[in-house]
Amino acid sequence: MNNISQEFIEKSVTLSKAIEYSKGSVVSKTIIDKKNGTVTLFAFDKGQNLSEHKTPFDALVLVLDGKSEIIINKKSFLVKSGNMILMPANVPHAVNAHDKFKMLLIMIKD
Secondary structure, rough: OEEHHHHHOOOOOOOOHHOOOOOOOEEEEEEEEEEEEEEEEEEEOOOOEEEEEOOOOOEEEEEEEEEEEHHHEOOEEEOOOOOEEOOOOOOOEEEEOOOOOEOOOOOOOO
16 A cells, blocks of 8 residues: 555646546556545446445545446436545445446545
C-alpha cells in the first residue's frame, strides 16, 4: 500500500480518456492507494454491475462519461457525466451500468 500510479504524476490528464472500455467487463485502474484512502478509475461496459455491498468508508463517485444507476440504501439514482454522488460508510450500495459508464471513485478511510 502507499502507492501512486506513475502514469499520473506531474501530468495533466483527461480522466475520461485515461481508462478504456472493455467489452463485457468492468475495468479498474488505481491512481492512488494509501492507508488513508484510494482513488480509482472505473469503466463499465453496458450491462455490467457491482452487486450490493457495504464499505466501512465514505466513497465519492464522480461520473466522467456515460450514465448509470447507482443504488444507495435501496434508493435508485440516475447519474450521468458531470454528476457526483456520495455513498456513506456502512450503507449498502450497488452500481448498474445500463449504458457504458466511467467514474472516478474516491474512498476516504480516515
